[in-house]
Amino acid sequence: xxxxxxRNVGKSxxxxxxxxxxxxxxxxxxxxxxxxxxxxxKSTLLRMIAGLEDITDGTITIGDKIxxxxxxxxxxxxxxxxxxxxxxxxxxxxxxxxxxxxxxxxKAEIDARVNEAARVLQIEPLLERKPRQLSGGQKxxxxxGRSIVREPKLFLFDEPLxxxxxxxxxxxxxxxxxxYNKLGTTMIYVTHDQVEAMTTMASRIVVLRKGTIEQVGxxxxxxxxxxxxxxxxxxxxxxxxxxxxxxxxxxxGIHISMAxxxxxxxxxxxxxxxRVTVCIRPEAFVLGAGSVTVEAKIDLVxxxxxxxxxxTSLPSGQKVLVQTNGKEKYAMGQSxxxxxxxxDVHIFDHNGxxxxxxxxxxxx
Numbered sequence: 001x002x003x004x005x006x007r008n009v010g011k012s013x014x015x016x017x018x019x020x021x022x023x024x025x026x027x028x029x030x031x032x033x034x035x036x037x038x039x040x041x042k043s044t045l046l047r048m049i050a051g052l053e054d055i056t057d058g059t060i061t062i063g064d065k066i067x068x069x070x071x072x073x074x075x076x077x078x079x080x081x082x083x084x085x086x087x088x089x090x091x092x093x094x095x096x097x098x099x100x101x102x103x104x105x106x107k108a109e110i111d112a113r114v115n116e117a118a119r120v121l122q123i124e125p126l127l128e129r130k131p132r133q134l135s136g137g138q139k140x141x142x143x144x145g146r147s148i149v150r151e152p153k154l155f156l157f158d159e160p161l162x163x164x165x166x167x168x169x170x171x172x173x174x175x176x177x178x179x180y181n182k183l184g185t186t187m188i189y190v191t192h193d194q195v196e197a198m199t200t201m202a203s204r205i206v207v208l209r210k211g212t213i214e215q216v217g218x219x220x221x222x223x224x225x226x227x228x229x230x231x232x233x234x235x236x237x238x239x240x241x242x243x244x245x246x247x248x249x250x251x252x253g254i255h256i257s258m259a260x261x262x263x264x265x266x267x268x269x270x271x272x273x274x275r276v277t278v279c280i281r282p283e284a285f286v287l288g289a290g291s292v293t294v295e296a297k298i299d300l301v302x303x304x305x306x307x308x309x310x311x312t313s314l315p316s317g318q319k320v321l322v323q324t325n326g327k328e329k330y331a332m333g334q335s336x337x338x339x340x341x342x343x344d345v346h347i348f349d350h351n352g353x354x355x356x357x358x359x360x361x362x363x364x
Contacts, residue, residue, distance in 0.1 A: 002028060002062050002063035002076070002153035002154055002186060003025070003026055003027050003028040003030075003062075003063065003186065004025075004026040004049065004060070004061065004062055004154065004186065004188070005024075005025050005026070005059075005060070005061040006022050006023055006024045006025075006049075006058065006059075006060055006061075007023055007058050007059045007060075007061070008021045008022070008023055008057060008058035008059075009021070009022045009023070009045075009048065009055055009057065009058035009059070009060060010022070010055065010056045010057035010058055011041075011044060011048060011053065011055055011056050011057075011211075012056045012057075017211065018041055018044060018211050019041050019044060019045065019048075019056075019211040020211050020212050021057070021058070021212075022045065022058070022211075022212070022213060023058075024206065024213065024216065026186065026188065027186075027203070028186055029184050029185070029186055030186055030187075030203045030204065031180050031186075031187045031189065031200070031201050031202050031203045032186075032187070032188050032189070032202065032203060032204055032205075032206065033188075033189045033190075033191065033197045033200055033202040033204075033205045033206070034046065034188065034189070034190045034191075034205075034206050034208060035190075035191055035192065035193075035194055035197040035205055035206070035207055035208070035234075036192065036207055036208035036209055036214075036234075037192060037209065037234070038192055039210075040208040040209050040210060040211065041208055041210070041211040042190045042192075042208050043158055043159070043190055045208070046079075046156050046158050046188060046190050047158075048060065049062075049077075049154075049156060049188065050072055050075065050077060050079050050156055051067065051070060051071055051072030051073075051074075051075050052072055052079075055068060062075060062076070062077070062153065062154060063153065075154075076152055076153045076154070077152045077153060077154035077155070077156060078146075078147030078148075078150050078152040078154075078155055078156070079147070079155075079156040079157075079158065080143055080144055080147050080155070080156070080157045080158065080160045081143070081158050081160070082158055082159045082160065082162050082163060083163070084131070084139040084140060084142070084143045084163075085143065086131040086139060086142060086143065086146075087131075088130065088131050088132060089130070090130070090131075091127065091128050091129060091130060092118075092123065092126050092127050092128070092129055092130075092131075092134070092142050093114060093127040093128065095131070095142055095146060096114045096117060096118070096127075096142065096145050096146055096149050097110050097111075097114050097149070098146075099146060099149070099150060100113060100114075100149055100150070110149075113149040113151070114127075114145075114149055116149075117145040117148040117149045118145065120145075120148065120179065120182055120183075121141045121142075121144060121145050121148070121175075121179070122141075123138065123141050123142060123145060126138055126142070135168075136163060136164050136165070136168060137164060137168045137171060137172060140160060140161070140163075140164065140172060141175070143160070144160070144176075144179070148179075148183070152185070153185070153186065154185070154186045154187075154188070155183075155185055155186065155187040155188070156187075156188050156190075157176075157187065157188070157189040157190060158190050159190055159191055159192065160172075160176075160189075161173065161191075161196065162191075162192075162193075169196070173196065173199055173200055176189075176200065176201075177200065177201040180201050181201075189202070194234055194235050194236070194237065195237050197219070198219045198222075198223070198235070202218075202219055203218070204216055204217060204218055205217065205218070205219055205222055207222065207230075207231050207234060207235070209230055214227065214228060214230055214231050215227040215228070215231045222235045223235055223236060225354070226279075226346060226354065227353070227354050228348065228352045228353050228354060229242070229277060229279070229348045229352035230352065232279050232346055232348070233279075236281060238282050238309055238321050238323060239282075239321065240279045240280065240281050240282075240346070241279065241280045241281070241282065241320050241321055242277055242278075242279050243258050243259070243261075243277065243278045243279075243280070243318070244258075244259075244275070244277060244278075245257060245258045245275075245276050245277065245278045246274065246275060246276070247273045247274060247275075247276050247347075248274075253265045253266055253267035254266050254267070254273070254357075256276070256278060256342075256347075258278060259314075259316045259318070260294050260314040260315055260316050260318065261292050261293070261294045262292050262293060262294075263292075264291065264292045264342045265342070266342055266345075266347075266357045267357065273347075273349050273350075273355055274350070275349075275350050276347050276348060276349060276350070276355065277347070277348045277352075278345050278346070278347055279345065279346040279347075279348065280340050280344065280345055280346075281344070282309065282321040282322055282323035283323040284340050284341075284344040284345075285320075285322045285323070285324075285338045285339065285340050286338060286339055286340065287322070287324050287328075287336060287337070287338045288336075288337055288338065289338075289339055290338065290339020290340045290341060291339065291340070291341050291342060292339050292340055292341075292342065293337055293338065293339035294314060294337070294338065294339065295315075295335055295336070295337050296312035296313060296314050296315075296320060296322075296335070296336060296337075296338070297312060297313050297333065297334070297335055297336075298310055298311070298312050298330055298331065298332055298333065298334045298335075298336060299311045299312060299313055299319070299332065300332060301330045301331065301332060303326060304326070305326060306325065306326050307323055307324070307325060307326055308323070308324050308325070308326050308328070308330065309321060309322070309323050310322040310323075310324065310330060310336070312336065322336075322338055
């Protein structure tokens with residue numbers, strides 16, 4: 001196993017800079033997820049770590065070795081791609097063994113590694129089949145197995161589940177988590193799907209945007225303490241609600257005024273603010289209760305089994321998502337009252353940066 005260190009890593013294509021001074025330490029044995037919208041640079045970063053893309057600036061260190069000029073074949077890592085890239089004319093066994101044969105390993109060791117990978121991934125009954133005889137999930141297991149047999153110090157996964165249907169993605173996430181528990185090898189996993197990022201066994205998640213790191217933290221930290229408006233809007237499903245508001249000094253602290261809602265006060269703002277954005281997650285609203293309340297009209301009802309997602313309109317016309325349990329019945333056009341507690345809000349200044357206040361310090 002090996003840790004990984006990035007120091008001021010940059011990537012440019014001519015005058016166009018796509019990666020800007022990234023610095024990040026990945027601990028030996030960590031499961032790190034890189035997430036962000038399409039075009040944010042996550043796959044490019046993974047390819048630079050793998051040695052498939054040259055870096056323009058900075059250093060990449062795997063273990064205690066700087067690998068900037070080291071070819072991919074010498075970096076002791078394995079990469080699983082979005083496409084399975086299996087040899088169609090070879091059996092599963094031969095697909096797994098092919099890379100080891102190129103490494104000139106003894107046949108006994110090759111057989112032992114192939115059999116152990118097949119056991120770990122539960123594909124032993126598939127070893128004599130050809131790829132055309134496999135389902136999508138089975139092909140992905142074989143692709144992962146081809147990496148396992150190399151016994152790398154570092155696993156890289158580039159959106160490995162994106163070609164699978166929804167049910168198979170859930171199943172493969174569970175299997176990847178199980179694989180991580182068994183191997184304990186450092187893993188870096190790229191996805192554009194924030195739900196997938198939150199539901200893997202990530203030690204930490206790195207949120208990327210336009211080639212820069214917006215925030216690094218555990219899934220819980222990103223959800224409960226988003227560093228800025230981008231992270232707040234990107235992490236969480238259904239999406240967080242955002243309201244423009246005004247902050248003024250009051251008798252007991254800072255008074256927050258929002259259109260439609262009654263005002264409320266918070267204490268302990270760390271700096272002076274004026275115009276702010278108040279963010280509230282859909283599940284933080286409570287139907288018929290809350291210190292700060294409003295009446296809204298239901299535009300759409302989404303029944304999600306144990307939960308219901310209400311799409312509502314406030315008197316000002318702003319749209320608000322409210323998540324509640326699936327026990328009650330609601331109808332389009334119905335008026336509902338709901339509210340929230342000030343301790344459940346997230347506040348961001350005019351630059352989009354998080355503004356901590358008193359209740360957050362008490363919770364930590």
